[in-house]
Amino acid sequence: MASLVRSATLRFLKPLGNLTLNDAFNHPRTQTRSVRAFSTTLSPPSKAVVYEQHGPPDRVTRRVIQLPPVEVKENDVCVKMLAAPINPSDINRIEGVYPVRPQVPAVGGYEGVGEVQSVGSAVKGLLPGDLVIPSPPSFGTWQTHIVKDQSVWYKINKNSPLEYAATITVNPLTALRMLEDFVTLNKGDAIVQNGATSIVGQCIIQLAHHRGIHNINIIRDRTGSDEVKEKLKNLGADEVFTESQLEVKNVKGLLSGIPEPALGFNCVGGNAASLVLKFLGRGGTMVTYGGMSKKPITVSTSSFIFKDLSLRGFWLQNWMSTEKAKECRVLIDSLLDLAREGKLKYEMELVPFDNFNAALDKALGKQGSQPKQVINFQL
C-alpha cells in the first residue's frame, strides 16, 4: 500500500510541475512523502476536477484527474461525496475574479453533500454512513472523496433530499440572511427583487411567502416569460414584471394592495437595479448580491438625499467570517426542514460526474437558461 501511494504521488506530481499533492487537494496536513506505518488509514483514491491555473472554467477545468489516497489522521473524516452543485461563485473562483483566490492547483466546488466513509481515531459525533455537508462551505467539493478535519463536517438529517442537501448553503442561506439582516420585516410588509428566477431569487420568494411578506419580482424580457411568471407565482410570488413592463413613469402605480417595499435585492445591476430602486419606499434599502448583467449600479443624488435610500451589499463568504455565522448550522437545519416538507424548492438537474464538462457548459450559460447543474457522484 505504501509503495502504491508513493508511486501514485510521483505519477501525479508530474503534470503539476513541482507542486506537491497537498496543493492539489487543498489539504495542508498530509506530507505524503513520508509514508506512515501500515496501520495508517488511507482514503480511497479520488477523482477530482482540478484546475492548475485561473482562467475560463471551460478551458482550465477540462480534465478530471485521479488523485492518490491520503492519510486519514486522528481528527480527520473521510467523506465519499454524493452530490455537489456548480454555482456561479464556483465559476468566479476558477476565473480568479473572486477576491479570495484559491491557491492553484485546486479542486473546484465549494459546497456539496457526502457520506462519512471512515473517521480518525479521535473523531467524535460522526460515524461511517452519516450524511454530512462541509459547513461553512469550503474548497474542493468536486471530487469523489474528501479528507478534512472533523470540524469541517456537519451531520444533517439522513432524510434530506440529496440535491437540496448539496445546495442548501450558498443560495438558500444567502436568501435567508438577506431577508433577516438588513431590515426588520413584519407580516404584510413587502420586498422587491430582480433576477427573480435565480435560485436565490426563488428562495426569497418562498421564504418571504411563508412569512406573509409580499414580494414583487422583476425578470428579464425573453420568450416564455409568461410561463416563468406562472412558475414564480406558483412558488408564492405576488407580482412578477418583465423589465419592459416597468418602462412606465410610476412603477408603484402597477401595484395594488401591496405596500411600498422597504427592502430590495439586486443580483443584476444596470437598469434592473434602477427598477428595484424605483419600487423602494422612502428610507428603503437595496442589497446587491450579484451582477449578472455585468453593468454597474447607477443612482441619482436625490435617491439618497430625499428618498433616504441605503445601498448595501451581501456576500455569504464574508458573513461566514463574522460572529453571526455561529448560527449557520441551525439555519441549515431549518432550511433542510423546509426542503423536506416541499416548502423550499428550485429546479435542478442531476448530472453524472462523467458528464461534468457538459454540465459546466450549461452552468456557463452556453445553452441559455438552464436548471442548476448538480453533479451526482453516484450516477
Place this chain on the structure above:
Amino acid sequence: MASLVRSATLRFLKPLGNLTLNDAFNHPRTQTRSVRAFSTTLSPPSKAVVYEQHGPPDRVTRRVIQLPPVEVKENDVCVKMLAAPINPSDINRIEGVYPVRPQVPAVGGYEGVGEVQSVGSAVKGLLPGDLVIPSPPSFGTWQTHIVKDQSVWYKINKNSPLEYAATITVNPLTALRMLEDFVTLNKGDAIVQNGATSIVGQCIIQLAHHRGIHNINIIRDRTGSDEVKEKLKNLGADEVFTESQLEVKNVKGLLSGIPEPALGFNCVGGNAASLVLKFLGRGGTMVTYGGMSKKPITVSTSSFIFKDLSLRGFWLQNWMSTEKAKECRVLIDSLLDLAREGKLKYEMELVPFDNFNAALDKALGKQGSQPKQVINFQL
C-alpha cells in the same frame, strides 16, 4: 391702525391674485380680515423677497416687496432680522425641485438671525433685544421682520458673530451630524470627501481636525487650486487632491500615515463620487448630501459585495423631523461656541438687503466661485 392694516392687506392682495396675505407670509395664524381691537400689537411692515411662482430664482424673486404689518398674538414673537444667507437649498426650494415645495407666494430663505422686537403677552423666556434664530430653520427669513410662534425661536449667545449665527444650522450642523450619525469615528481614524471647498466641506475639515480625525479632501481642477489647497490645509486638511491628481490606479498609494477612511462624503456625484468610493476601506460608508455636478453616482457590483461598501444619504430637513432633532439647539450652541473661538470659520460676504439681486447672482454661480452670500439687513 386697523384701517391701515386692512387697506395694506387689500393693496397687497392685488398683485398676488386671490391669495391671502397669510400665504405670502407662510403665517397661517393671522386672519387679517377680522381686525382686532386697537390694543392689538402689530409688527412693523416688512420688506421681503417674495416669489409668486417656482422657477429660476433670478427671474421669480426679482422683486423686494413691502408686506403690511401683522398681528403679534399672545404666543408670537416679532423678530427684526439682522442677517440671512442664500444657501443652495434656498435656491432649490425656489426652483421647486425640492420634494417639499413651499406654497407660493412665499418669502425666500430658511435660516438667519434676528433680534426680538416685541413679544406676545404669553411669551416666556424671550425679551426684546434677545438674539434669536429660527430653530429648526423655517421658511421666510429673507425679510426684515418675522412674526412667528415663540416655539420657533431659539435664543443664542449675544456675543455670537452675526454672520455665523445666521448660517450656523444648514451647513455646519449638516457637517456635524454627518460626522456623528453614520460611523463611529475615533481619534486617528480617517474620512474622505469631495466638494471640500463647500461650506459643509470646510466645516467637516475643521470638526474632524478638532477631533483628531484625518481628513482627505478632493477638489475640482481649476486655476488657483494651489491656493485652495493651502487654504484648506490652514483649516486643518491633511490631504487635498484635485480630481486629476487621482487619475491613478491606486489612489490609496498616495496616502502616507493615514488609515483607509471608514467614512466618505459626497456632494458632487459623477467621477468625484467614484473617487470617494475608491478611497474608502472595506466596509466603509459614503454619505451623499449634494449633487453639484448634477451627475448620478455609479457604483460597481463588487464595491457592494466584496468591498462591503454602504451608500447612504443625509438631508438635514429630514433629520430635523426625527427624534434626534431634539438635541438640535444644544448642538447649535456648541457650534456657535466654536465660531466665537475662531475654531469654525468659512468665507462669507455680507451684502446689504438692497443688493439682494447681485448677491443672488453670485449665489447662482454667475461669477464663478464666490464666498457664501449673507444678507445683512442692517447695512
